[in-house]
């Protein structure tokens with residue numbers, strides 16, 4: 483039985499999409515199977531013809547993966563979804579299934595490195611041109627449009643500088659020229675920003691981040707209207723196989739149950755840590771979407787319902803000071819990951835964004851002293867004490 487009613491998000495995240503077997507299990511069942519059997523040859527024929535519902539092969543669909551997709555639809559308010567093996571499988575499938583040779587993509591240049599590679603390096607190999615712009619100004623999107631522009635792609639807030647893009651304005655422009663908008667909503671989480679309600683056509687997630695949120699498995703998901711998914715993703719998934727494993731789908735389903743509790747707590751802690759850091763003499767720049775001094779606070783208020791679990795900061799003293807601060811931290815761990823129960827700190831210039839040129843990094847506001855802090859579920863006072871002692875130690 484598939485249950486998805488008119489529930490509030492917290493309820494949908496616990497019960498949405500549940501497919502209960504004849505055993506009446508409480509927790510979602512993990513269907514670790516590649517294939518399915520048929521009572522008769524006629525039943526197999528009917529299922530392949532689409533005359534009878536049911537599963538055929540787990541590269542196409544699987545009951546545990548189906549529960550995850552339905553639960554994500556209930557949360558996002560989307561008609562349909564396809565789960566993928568990783569966030570990058572979701573981004574690349576959504577992008578490549580939206581365009582063909584001769585089409586043009588406009589993308590905000592502040593993108594996660596691998597997303598930028600797909601747009602800048604992979605797509606042109608297949609005759610798909612891309613223009614990267616500063617997405618924070620809607621005039622740049624307008625200027626980049628060409629007669630063959632079919633797709634706009636953006637991330638908001640961006641990684642790592644937490645800039646925001648006006649999703650409703652980009653969607654209105656896309657609609658006026660018959661193009662589509664894909665939003666990578668990883669940093670906002672499905673709880674704090676609803677791109678489909680703002681007019682975007684497709685939303686993608688790395689479920690690896692807050693949705694799992696406990697550092698266990700990779701996953702991704704693409705959400706959109708049923709027609710677009712049927713016409714554009716269905717065959718791609720069947721024939722190229724970016725499918726999510728049932729084991730990972732089960733882990734992500736359990737992650738969804740606690741997503742609101744975790745994101746609320748992590749955001750509250752991040753807000754307090756951002757306020758603390760903003761007042762410290764060691765900090766040259768602090769960007770946090772929940773603060774009034776965020777460079778685009780008006781857009782944050784318009785399109786996000788909360789702050790962020792992430793903070794971007796620049797320490798005075800460049801790379802040396804940034805490394806010293808990272809090394810002096812005790813609870814906060816050095817990692818390129820984010821959205822985890824454990825607080826994690828990243829030096830983007832030498833890790834996640836090391837492949838960009840110095841100019842490209844400077845354009846994105848990533849300097850030698852820039853750090854990205856992903857706030858976890860530890861006690862806020864312990865985190866504040868850890869950061870304070872590390873700031874002092876780094877100065878010595």
Ligand SMILES: Cc1ncc(COP(=O)(O)O)c(C=O)c1O
Nearest residue numbers: 568569570594666668688690701
């Ligand atoms: C904004 C953003 N999009 C996409 C991805 C890719 O996700 P995954 O690592 O699950 O492939 C990441 C990963 O760090 C990310 O930060």
